[in-house]
Amino acid sequence: MSGATLLALSACTPAPTFVSPTSSSVGKTEAARKGSRATTRVALRAGTGTLDLAGTTAPTWSYGSIPSPIIRLKKGDALGATIENALPEPTSIHWHGVALRNDMDGVPNLTQKAIAAGSSFRYQFHAPHAGTYWFHPHVGTQLDRGLYGALIVEDPKEPLAYDDEWVVILDDWLDGVTATPPEVLADLSKGMGYMDDMGIRMGNMLMGAKSNVLGGDAGDVYYPHYLINGRPPADPETYASAPGKRVRIRLINAGGDTAFRVALAGHHLTVTHTEGFPVDPVEVDSVLLGMGERYDVIVAMGDGVFAFVAEAEGKQNRAFAVVRTSAGTTPPTTVIVPELSGRLATVDKLRAASDVALPTRSPDRELTIRLRGSMTTYNWSLDGRRFSHDNPMNDAHPISAGERVRVNFVNTTEMWHPMHLHGHTYQHSNGGPRKDTSIVLPGRTLSVDFDADNPGRWLTDCHNLYHGEAGMMGVLAYTN
Ligand SMILES: [Cu+2]
Known part of the structure; x- marks a missing residue:
């Protein structure tokens, strides 16, 4: 495009002005x-x-x-x-x-x-x-x-009937043990080019963590510990309950680079909410959570002492807690939990409950956001533009209040990304669940709809912390 054409174009399409956070x-x-x-x-x-x-x-x-x-x-x-x-x-x-x-x-x-x-x-x-x-x-x-x-x-x-509640926060831990998070980011940012062999672990980087449900590479950071509510398997939390009680377990993945597959030995889980919004209840054996995702499940407690396990998906390690409803021996942290390979809750099996499903409406605006980058160069971005913390409004996507907005997250990379949208709870296409953080599988497109009812400037970011920091963030901004 010539300079003259550029000038002419910019003259007839004035740059949008955006709602400020304090407007x-x-x-x-x-x-x-x-x-x-x-x-x-x-x-x-x-x-x-x-x-x-x-x-x-x-x-x-x-x-x-x-x-x-x-x-x-x-x-x-x-x-x-x-x-x-x-x-x-x-x-x-x-x-x-x-x-x-x-x-x-x-x-x-x-x-x-x-x-x-x-x-x-x-x-x-x-x-x-x-x-x-x-x-x-x-x-x-x-x-x-x-x-x-x-x-x-x-x-x-x-409206949900239950007796008790247990909040479970999952985390992958390295800080102060093998490295600090800034050191990990510095290592990752050098890209795989700096590695001089293809061992399973090189410093803070982990090679060969594979997961079929995540479409291949499960994660890239080596963590020496996996925690439930801040505690490692060697010093686990014990949740005390009683046989027959219905317990609502609120699962939160606060990890940096780890998806967790969660199960309670000897129990089925009934998924009732994704990110706090109700879904039509589905009975499963285990639940998969990417970083930033939350699932609520209901469990009817059995009689005994049970292993509550969150497998670090693809990473050959686990977080562990104990559920106790009667006297008995605590199971070993390495206990085999068959439910982990049973029916797995993934978003494609879930539907928003009718009272929170978005009314049917065709989108007024459709945004296509391409997830790009690779481990080799660690140049994670949205649409090839690495996010600038100094100039976050660079390349902001304009949206208007009152619109139904469809976002297509197109994953062009070889790795999954847990994409998060701030300030809104979108709905997955075709009656899927309401969510604000969703796994986007490699080579796949995830389409979500939301109603633009919360004016401001909103981040959308990969909740793989290191991808986000490397530049995999962008902004959806309401116009004036
Ligand atoms: Cu990512």
Whole structure:
């Protein structure tokens, strides 16, 4: 294209102007969410600390405990969370999955200024939908330390019948043991070219982690530990219950580079929610969660002591906990759990419950986003443009309030990616589940629809933390 043609084109198509995170439309949308005057107040302090891994002490960063204590509020209530940054670098908190006001979404340079070391910030927002959410920083590789916790939004008119609840946060752990997350990113960024043999493990990189359900390469980072609620298999959590009780297990994958396949020995699981939104219940034996995904399952407790296992998919290792409903011996951490190879819940088997399915409507706008990059050069991107934290609005996709938007995530790479959209819960095509984070398999396209009802500037990012940081992020921005 000649310079003259470029000039002529730009003259007749003015660049769109975008809603800012603090614009009046953001405030109006927030005002309409108010379900009550109640505010749940919490104080978080992000600082240095340690994690005890069954006798090994790992220096790390956390909100005091790992995971952070569960934050609970009722649908329609507000959360008022102050965060004191006692870390040696800036931080922020992203409230993953919540359809909240844009200026509280926690993405530095896009929705707020990063919270400088030594300063504080107050997050204040209404949570309009019940569900299983979580929170984590959105700065660098901080998520792969101990900075995470569950955010549970309860429905005062909960239609699901159950006796008890167990929140299970899965994590892959290396910080302070084999490396720090920034060191891992630096290693990965050198690409595979730097490796001088094709061993199974080279430093922080793991070769040959394969999974059929993930379409090949399952992950690339070596983790020495896999945790359930901050505890390794050698020092497992025990969940005490009673035979016959119906327990709602809220599963959250807070990992950096690990999908987990979860099962409870001797039990079926009934999947009731994806990312907090109900689905038509499906009975399975195990559930697969990519990073950032959440599934709620109901279990009718048997009589005994049972292994609760989260296999690090393709990585020959596992996280482990114990479910105890009567006296008996604790099973070994290596116990064979047949349910892991039984019926596996994947999104194609799930349908949104009728009360949360989006009304049928053809899309007003269709965005095609190509996932690109490779392990060899570690140049992960969306559409070949690596995300810039300094200029996050570069290449933003314009959308308009009121539209039905279809996003086609086209995975041109040889690896799966858990793609997350901030501020919205889309629906998978053909009546699939409502979600905000979904596995996009290699060589495949995932189409999702959402209604543009939350003005602002919203990130869409790969929740493989290292892919995201390498540049696999982009922005959907509402126009004025
Ligand atoms: Cu990715």
